[in-house]
Amino acid sequence: xxxxxxxxxxxxxxxxxxRLPTYEEMSELFxxxxxxxxxxxxxxxxxxxxxxxxxxxxxxPKNLFAIPHLGTIKAGYPMxxxxxxxxxxxxxxxxxxxxxxxxxxxxxxxxxxxALIGEGDKIIVDPSRxxxxxxxxxxxxxxxxxxxxxxKRNGAVELVPANxxxxxxxxxESLEIGGVIISVIRKYH
Amino acid sequence: xxxxxxxxxxxxxxxxxxRLPTYEEMSELFxxxxxxxxxxxxxxxxxxxxxxxxxxxxxxPKNLFAIPHLGTIKAGYPMxxxxxxxxxxxxxxxxxxxxxxxxxxxxxxxxxxxALIGEGDKIIVDPSRxxxxxxxxxxxxxxxxxxxxxxKRNGAVELVPANxxxxxxxxxESLEIGGVIISVIRKYH
DNA sequence: ATTGACAGTGAACAGATGTTCACTGTATAT
DNA sequence: ATATACAGTGAACATCTGTTCACTGTCAAT
Numbered sequence: 001x002x003x004x005x006x007x008x009x010x011x012x013x014x015x016x017x018x019r020l021p022t023y024e025e026m027s028e029l030f031x032x033x034x035x036x037x038x039x040x041x042x043x044x045x046x047x048x049x050x051x052x053x054x055x056x057x058x059x060x061p062k063n064l065f066a067i068p069h070l071g072t073i074k075a076g077y078p079m080x081x082x083x084x085x086x087x088x089x090x091x092x093x094x095x096x097x098x099x100x101x102x103x104x105x106x107x108x109x110x111x112x113x114x115a116l117i118g119e120g121d122k123i124i125v126d127p128s129r130x131x132x133x134x135x136x137x138x139x140x141x142x143x144x145x146x147x148x149x150x151x152k153r154n155g156a157v158e159l160v161p162a163n164x165x166x167x168x169x170x171x172x173e174s175l176e177i178g179g180v181i182i183s184v185i186r187k188y189h
Numbered sequence: 190x191x192x193x194x195x196x197x198x199x200x201x202x203x204x205x206x207x208r209l210p211t212y213e214e215m216s217e218l219f220x221x222x223x224x225x226x227x228x229x230x231x232x233x234x235x236x237x238x239x240x241x242x243x244x245x246x247x248x249x250p251k252n253l254f255a256i257p258h259l260g261t262i263k264a265g266y267p268m269x270x271x272x273x274x275x276x277x278x279x280x281x282x283x284x285x286x287x288x289x290x291x292x293x294x295x296x297x298x299x300x301x302x303x304a305l306i307g308e309g310d311k312i313i314v315d316p317s318r319x320x321x322x323x324x325x326x327x328x329x330x331x332x333x334x335x336x337x338x339x340x341k342r343n344g345a346v347e348l349v350p351a352n353x354x355x356x357x358x359x360x361x362e363s364l365e366i367g368g369v370i371i372s373v374i375r376k377y378h
Numbered sequence: 379a380t381t382g383a384c385a386g387t388g389a390a391c392a393g394a395t396g397t398t399c400a401c402t403g404t405a406t407a408t
Numbered sequence: 409a410t411a412t413a414c415a416g417t418g419a420a421c422a423t424c425t426g427t428t429c430a431c432t433g434t435c436a437a438t
Contacts, residue, residue: 035425
């Protein structure tokens with residue numbers, strides 16, 4: 001059993017079960033008839049830095065889901081040299097480093113197009129954060145939701161769209177901030 | 190112990206340990222001195238659909254990380270009515286439904302700005318997918334990396350930038366497709 | 379041919395884990 | 409006051425789990 005194959009099988013298992021298999025389950029997964037074979041295989045994965053043992057000796061997926069980050073790619077003219085500096089990004093940690101309760105919204109419309117937020121994009125909103133000038137916020141103005149840049153000048157809040165075809169909103173009646181946009185996620189099909 | 194507090198504590202534990210705690214660990218986590226108190230609490234979370242028991246009776250985080258999806262927000266004029274249809278999106282499944290090996294790239298430059306991909310954005314590349322017309326690809330042209338729209342007309346490949354200030358690339362010497370962009374992730378700080 | 383490293387087998391065992399049962403205190407409603 | 413539901417305690421136990429040990433076969437190097 002090659003390490004690469006083992007890694008893929010562990011990933012698949014984890015994706016479905018959201019946990020690592022026990023050594024007995026690994027034996028089934030890897031096609032061993034002895035738990036010990038799995039035990040030895042895992043020892044190698046630990047040595048390779050893919051897995052690790054936590055506080056209480058429990059197996060943890062240290063780098064099992066770290067997607068290789070191959071570097072920076074220039075989206076202008078082709079990049080002179082593509083240095084493959086191998087960071088690894090753990091998507092889970094990358095996006096989930098928020099303490100409080102966050103939520104998703106799906107964007108429709110084009111008023112934030114100049115901020116590179118378009119139709120169908122999912123935005124993650126952190127309702128616990130207080131908006132600073134220039135933050136993008138989900139706001140409830142006069143009982144209606146909208147996504148805009150947030151600016152506070154002389155005590156008055158302006159909600160500025162990232163599209164010249166739309167007007168700046170100066171909330172009159174009520175303004176409630178749904179939260180600050182902390183992330184944008186787009187998925188192509 | 191309120192269910193909401195328990196959920197938050199479980200999330201925190203899972204974020205660090207990448208697994209659910211045992212009943213004994215839960216007792217410590219929740220401040221119980223009896224495992225059974227945790228057992229009963231978890232039973233409620235299972236009934237509430239937050240957790241579930243898998244094939245072999247193991248505890249799984251069914252919806253523990255499902256971020257509430259509050260609906261569609263119009264980024265044009267404020268939305269007339271904001272129907273709170275409570276989908277839940279599991280970020281992990283949402284972004285990780287790829288079998289093969291994927292990798293990240295960080296974008297620099299503005300040649301894909303009209304495709305809403307800008308400086309600093311992370312793009313996820315699937316090297317196993319064959320590009321179709323209109324897909325955004327990471328390509329290696331004459332030994333240099335670039336991100337462009339992919340088009341094949343009359344057997345000739347065109348790499349089209351999403352920015353009028355840049356020229357269309359007609360690969361002469363070599364063209365290698367690094368992969369198809371399947372996702373864009375932006376994070377604000 | 380001999381050696382050694384390596385991949386896997388099979389059995390054994392201490393300790394951890396999920397689950398059940400009977401019990402206690404405490405708040406709330408009747 | 410009385411009953412009732414509920415949150416938590418404490419102990420018990422069968423089973424599962426990680427780990428160790430001794431062993432077998434196989435391949436490559438000497």
